[in-house]
Amino acid sequence: MVELLASWKVIENNTLADLKMNKPLRVALLGLGTVGSGTFNVLKDNASEIERRVGFPIQIKVIADLNTEKARELAGPGVDVLGDAFEAVKRDDIDVVVELIGGYTIAKQLVLAAINAGKHVVTANKALLAVHGDEIFAAAEANNVMVAFEAAVAGGIPVIKSIKEGLAANKIEYVAGIINGTCNFILSEMRDKGLPFLDVLAQAQAFGYAEADPTFDIEGVDAAHKITLLSSLAFGVPVQFDKAYIEGITKLTKEDIQFAEQLGYRVKLLGIAKRTEQGVELRVHPTLIPSKRLIANVEGVMNAVLVKANAVGPTLYYGAGAGSLPTASAVVADLIEIARTSQAPLSSRVPVLAFQKEGVQNLEVLAMDKVVTAFYLRLAVDDRPGVLAEVTRLLADNQISIEAMIQRQATSEKETAEIVLLTHRCVEGDVNKAISRIEALDSVHGPLTRIRVEDLS
Amino acid sequence: MVELLASWKVIENNTLADLKMNKPLRVALLGLGTVGSGTFNVLKDNASEIERRVGFPIQIKVIADLNTEKARELAGPGVDVLGDAFEAVKRDDIDVVVELIGGYTIAKQLVLAAINAGKHVVTANKALLAVHGDEIFAAAEANNVMVAFEAAVAGGIPVIKSIKEGLAANKIEYVAGIINGTCNFILSEMRDKGLPFLDVLAQAQAFGYAEADPTFDIEGVDAAHKITLLSSLAFGVPVQFDKAYIEGITKLTKEDIQFAEQLGYRVKLLGIAKRTEQGVELRVHPTLIPSKRLIANVEGVMNAVLVKANAVGPTLYYGAGAGSLPTASAVVADLIEIARTSQAPLSSRVPVLAFQKEGVQNLEVLAMDKVVTAFYLRLAVDDRPGVLAEVTRLLADNQISIEAMIQRQATSEKETAEIVLLTHRCVEGDVNKAISRIEALDSVHGPLTRIRVEDLS
Structure with a gap:
């Protein structure tokens, strides 16, 4: 010795x-x-x-x-x-x-x-x-x-080093990242130019921002790989990609992006890892974010990762997420x-x-129906009195309250009106129940569009 | 052995x-x-x-x-x-x-x-x-x-670790930071609420965002201390605070902030350290930044540091710059x-x-009259034909070309008109020469206002 x-x-x-x-x-x-x-x-x-x-x-x-x-x-x-x-x-x-x-x-x-x-x-x-x-x-x-x-x-972006070392004094609460440049480019262009998804995808492929087979990117798989790693680094849990919830951007319409804009939001594909009392949330999906948040203003192929930690509060790391x-x-x-x-x-x-x-702790990955977020809901309805009352009653029955609403009247060419709702934070399971009951209404046409909303304050 | x-x-x-x-x-x-x-x-x-x-x-x-x-x-x-x-x-x-x-x-x-x-x-x-x-x-x-x-x-914000280690593979070109929360709060409030500097300063003191003696913050000294350290970390030069150029925010008016806005810019107090062929720039001053840049959207007491490096390109680090x-x-x-x-x-x-x-290299800190930036210039002039021609000729004589202009006519109450010019990038020494000749014109009243502009692309 x-x-x-x-x-x-x-x-x-x-x-x-x-x-x-x-x-x-x-x-x-x-x-x-x-x-x-x-x-x-x-x-x-x-x-x-x-x-x-x-x-x-x-x-x-x-x-x-x-x-x-x-x-x-x-x-x-x-x-x-x-x-x-x-x-x-x-x-x-x-x-x-x-x-x-x-x-x-x-x-x-x-x-x-x-x-x-x-x-x-x-x-x-x-x-x-x-x-x-x-x-x-x-x-x-x-x-x-x-x-x-x-x-x-x-x-x-040195975000792994920042989480592992720079923020080592903290208990990390959540990580929310724009971590797929292809998707962010597509969403930026859809908003900027009012173009539909498929047009912009073709453009992204022409620019080399999207692969010939873009599935991994646009379906959110690549982002899920990355948020899986960040969740392990942030919370000290095993790598558990198989438990991640993954939803890509292929179903987003330019109308939804425009409605979001009117409500003061941008739509981004986020990878989110959050530590809650019930377990770890691990999810990738399109998300409405208030336009005034810095991360909502990350455009084109750029990436950014927002980390909320208990001592330092929110920090954000921005830069090129790909390229040689x-x-x-x-x-x-x-x-x-x-x-x-x-x-x-x-x-x-x-x-x-x-x-x-x-x-390392083997914290449970929370099932999506237990996750709490706000929601953007868009539905086509008959343009007649009482429909909105029916819809909002079904929401209220499931403990879902409404924060904002846009109503678009039926035009002469089409018979349905459009309602866009922004809910307060609620449990996803409750929203699923409400949605299936709303979709069953005679006055509601076709499936309802649902996008999660995160305040990220 | x-x-x-x-x-x-x-x-x-x-x-x-x-x-x-x-x-x-x-x-x-x-x-x-x-x-x-x-x-x-x-x-x-x-x-x-x-x-x-x-x-x-x-x-x-x-x-x-x-x-x-x-x-x-x-x-x-x-x-x-x-x-x-x-x-x-x-x-x-x-x-x-x-x-x-x-x-x-x-x-x-x-x-x-x-x-x-x-x-x-x-x-x-x-x-x-x-x-x-x-x-x-x-x-x-x-x-x-x-x-x-x-x-x-x-x-x-773990920006020192990011520069020392995260970006260690790079040759760093420049660092530009919003590194004084007091100043950023004041500038954000002046823009948001259209209030003059002294009113917002008093408010900041009431909130505890500014000290009873705020000199170190509002005169840019604190930011200069910080950018001095960042310049050493970025370029491998000795700590040389005594050679930093320091200009605070006390002379900024709400009018300048509003004109900047009209031209598509935000005004921020930046600490800038830049490596050029001629030497290192080390400077703190109010700066017009294009509103669409992420760093231009950093509001309130928050801090952000933008680092441009030769392999990774621009990266930005955002978070709380002070507090317990x-x-x-x-x-x-x-x-x-x-x-x-x-x-x-x-x-x-x-x-x-x-x-x-x-x-460590003992690179020269460049004198300000050799620094190249664009400029925002505001001047009060007689409201009569030919004045603008005189002013622009003096600028052209000193190799300064104009990118944008706003002209505000004289109102009945006051006799002078106002001209706001945005120049292309030029040498500060040339601008100084042009300004002293412009100020000497009979048709120009009072001292000219000058704020540097950085594109940060």
Whole structure:
């Protein structure tokens, strides 16, 4: 024990540690797509600025990509290019593996192989972590390696670091994020230009803001992956993507966006994770937000995450949520942090999910019918006296009170009038009951449109 | 060497380090004012959440405050209360000193005494660090201790951590911040309610948003302290408050705020630090910002810092910039970080000013007459033909072109008309020359009003 204390002092006094630190951090880069090539370029272009900060270089030793020719062209001399990523993760001259391949299958095998070979891992793969995170983090712990994933949520915005460290003094109450740029671009354009969803989607695809198959984005799956990770970081709960409620933006109409505007609201696709007495809420859905809130004014492909915490109150983190260089900024920040902390004792590392293993709580994810929010309701009704009275009575019967209303008279061309209601906060189960009874009324036509409302004050 | 390597392995394998880490971090809290009592309360109220994250407790051992009676009441049993802060910093049973006294004199002595006694320091004292930072940071380095000051800029917003670590992969181009809540409250109210400066100042004082002597806030000195620190963190330059250009909000009129609004702008007091080819800009002044920018919509006492960096692009950090619990959130985050990293080798710490000592560059702070911005100009002129032509000719003579203009005719009561001009970007020295020639015109009355404009795109 005395010996240990003595040598601890030596390390504190900066000898061995510095010798080790002056060696470059050696990186294997798996996947040379958008983010992979951005990572390569940021490390190259900002090498001197990074060394000014960190004191030693971060060196890409190996690049693995199926297109070895393209990889060789980018890499230049001094970097080994491999077609087989599994070969890369096993190499002895590598400290960190950066997984930028994506998907659940090969990426998972590679990440686990890297961890089992004692390499630290940096990844931007939210899908992988949201689904297989618990398994991956357990493997990392067993192997004393770090898994860093700042790039997996909100691209270049350092929101994971902010939640894990910047807000570490707080009990976090909720996280609400615009964390899918494709959806935010579409909703911004629908509002700005009064265009329908499908037109804007086509435009987004033409601009490269939406994939050829945009399902993961527009159906809210990508946002759900990200809010799943943020909920774990904020509350110290396991990763539980399978319990998230997910509703995308495909059914939103430009009329709803315009009515919302008239009522003083913007419609955004939010990922929401909230801690309540009853459990954790974990949900993705279109949401009306008061226009005067800062987050309601985040437009285009930009992302923003609002965190409400008990000491600091609300804080918001805004920036580019995707793109080659912004995402690479987060990947390289993780590399820098690993370079620093991999030299330090394990216990001085920030835990992978922000909480100590013993501190993780298996809080229940609340069923949606127990969730409390306000609601925007739109319905087509017969344009005759008494209809509104029927509708509001059914709402009142289910403990739902009304905050605001817009009524649009029937025009000569169509026979139905339109009612838009904004409710006070109420239990979703009650709203479901009221809606099915309202839809059963003879005077009400077609299904009712329902969008949740969050005040975010 | 072999022995050292062997024991390093032991530490990596988590024995001694964990033994040390399970001991609480022992804190001396100097000053029990707004932030001091907030720090005490956050550590108490969030103790279990903090321990879930950190794995060990943070313990206030000593409180020093002139009002020992009040301190004893708050502290309860188990905490020593001292009237003499100098006694507290010397104690052997203390790891960290939290300086929340404020000011330049006693606070400086205490911080240096703590450092020389081998204690880490956490402080919210931007004035002290902006003026004496270089001396304090040098002393800390000589004594292998950390100085952490997240609470000194933008209260609870983790913007210092974001710049030092989250954006570490980037070359930062500029930082522009609303970093004085008092000024932002006053400007928000002047715009909202169309009230003059002095009325709103009185109101702010009544609300406790402005001090009895508000000079430091409204003259921009507080914002200059903060932007001085941010400029060092962003660019790796020494702390050089004495070279900052400082202009407060006391001369702003509600008319200017309204004209700005008509032109599509909001007026904010910004602290700006920008890296240019010629040198570093370091300046605080009222600024017109396009209303559609997110930062232009930050209202009331809230703070926000916009950082433009070469890989990630613009990111923004928003939240409460002052107040007991928000500021305490930052103080306690620093304590948590010190608790973790004080156990690790020196070289794994993030440098106090984000850059390695060898990486710090003594870049010149640019004189204001070399700074390039656009300008808002307002002048009272005779209401007769030819005046505008004279004015615009003098601007053109000095390479200043005009982007937009508002002309307000003379009313019957007063004889002068008013011209408001928005220029394109130009060199401040050229504007100064043009202004003095314009003011010398017979047809121009009284001094011209000049407010800088930043696009922040």
